[in-house]
Amino acid sequence: MSKISLILLSVMGSLAMAANCTLRLSPWTSRTAAPQVHIEGATAVVDNKLYLMGGFGYAVVDPLTLIPTNRVDIYDPSTNQWSGGATTPFNASHCQGTTTIPFLNQSPHELDRYIWVVAGFQGPHPGGPTNKTWRYDTINNTWQDFAALPAVRASGGLALEGTTLHYVGGMKDRNTDQATHFTYDLAADLGYWENTTEFPYPRNHFQARAINGKVYMLGGQYHHDDGVQDVNVAHSYDISTKAYTRLQDLPFPRSHSEPGTVVVYDWIVQIGGRNMYQNDGDGNINLNKVFAYDTQNDQWHFLEDLPAKRIGAAAGFFKNITVDGVLGDYIVATAGGIDYDIGATDTWIAQVFLDCDESEDDGNWVSTYGTYPMASSSSPSSSTSSQATSSTSLTSAASTTPGSSTATTSSASTADSSDSTRPFAPESSNPLPVGDNGNQNVDSSSATIVSASLLILAVSMFL
Numbered sequence: 340m341s342k343i344s345l346i347l348l349s350v351m352g353s354l355a356m357a358a359n360c361t362l363r364l365s366p367w368t369s370r371t372a373a374p375q376v377h378i379e380g381a382t383a384v385v386d387n388k389l390y391l392m393g394g395f396g397y398a399v400v401d402p403l404t405l406i407p408t409n410r411v412d413i414y415d416p417s418t419n420q421w422s423g424g425a426t427t428p429f430n431a432s433h434c435q436g437t438t439t440i441p442f443l444n445q446s447p448h449e450l451d452r453y454i455w456v457v458a459g460f461q462g463p464h465p466g467g468p469t470n471k472t473w474r475y476d477t478i479n480n481t482w483q484d485f486a487a488l489p490a491v492r493a494s495g496g497l498a499l500e501g502t503t504l505h506y507v508g509g510m511k512d513r514n515t516d517q518a519t520h521f522t523y524d525l526a527a528d529l530g531y532w533e534n535t536t537e538f539p540y541p542r543n544h545f546q547a548r549a550i551n552g553k554v555y556m557l558g559g560q561y562h563h564d565d566g567v568q569d570v571n572v573a574h575s576y577d578i579s580t581k582a583y584t585r586l587q588d589l590p591f592p593r594s595h596s597e598p599g600t601v602v603v604y605d606w607i608v609q610i611g612g613r614n615m616y617q618n619d620g621d622g623n624i625n626l627n628k629v630f631a632y633d634t635q636n637d638q639w640h641f642l643e644d645l646p647a648k649r650i651g652a653a654a655g656f657f658k659n660i661t662v663d664g665v666l667g668d669y670i671v672a673t674a675g676g677i678d679y680d681i682g683a684t685d686t687w688i689a690q691v692f693l694d695c696d697e698s699e700d701d702g703n704w705v706s707t708y709g710t711y712p713m714a715s716s717s718s719p720s721s722s723t724s725s726q727a728t729s730s731t732s733l734t735s736a737a738s739t740t741p742g743s744s745t746a747t748t749s750s751a752s753t754a755d756s757s758d759s760t761r762p763f764a765p766e767s768s769n770p771l772p773v774g775d776n777g778n779q780n781v782d783s784s785s786a787t788i789v790s791a792s793l794l795i796l797a798v799s800m801f802l
Contacts (some may be wrong), residue, residue, distance in 0.1 A: 362631050387670055429473065455473070457497050458493055475561040492511065508543060516562065557586075602656065602792050627644045673687070
């Protein structure tokens, strides 16, 4: 067999592996409830602990006023215990948090100890946006002011890729979406944010996540106080080319899952949130659906549903921890709200498995960031888990469009850009068509991968 044939067969094998490994979650089980409600606050995982910072924590009635908390609550899934951190120097909701992702790094980094929290709506609802940012030192349990954004923002996407912070989109007031994409180079540490390529479809209420040189923005909503529309559009931003690519649409419109959006290996998992166009017959437009975006194959997969619907819930991924005597990888979901003004403190945990085609299962799955053990495809399938719902009232606490892969490059953004035309937004208040909400794979590219594999095999036979 020629060298070219061997290369082609190797490529075919890589395609097959990428196409036949999927995530699976065990049923969710209940853990110790959070000590405080946090709705639409900042979330991050450091040293295998989940940090909940700010967000709405209280409410008063007549008239209804939502009040942010400045508590920091820290959950250790190995011990199933909560502890407290230094209170935040801000009282904000719709703020975003980020940190390094330890399992993506080859070795510990000096930045691993920090959490950055950026912008948000300040004070009681309806507060206005801020340009303030902060850095939390998890070792010394201290907060310090960080470089302010060039303009006020709320509910944009925040991610840390390498040593560069990215803040994408968001609103300049309480309704006007912005196309700005600000970056801060932590290595250079110049003391100010810079502008890069504008976001092609400005929106809010999404969280950004970075994997392998790209920043991903999945779902969200257009506008906030007036004319709001949940959307299912998805994009990635390539760090090297500074270009955006339109990705496969979400299975249905989704917003308000920002603190529940987590990186799991090469997938991005979204937990809870809202789809204002769904109708489950209970009048509740919030979601218990969990699905994962496969960044290698541009596919969506449904995972195990949450035991109850949650909006603005927090989540974190934990690798190689022991829970109740079982070593493995886990996702934790906690807090958020039954609705925007009805808080919840439930905490749930699910174990993460990788299911792969047994014909290619050598016991390991090669990811962009390393090799991970795989579960056999013959493993028992997950089943829906019914859990009692522990909720806390805040008052009592005081156009689905086919995806494309078109790269978009535009000029560097200014601090405040106009609310631009969005060709993929619904054009009226009529409900958007939605995808199937059942637990099944949304696998639009499998046929392409299989066809490519067969073609490569056929070519290799003649080489």
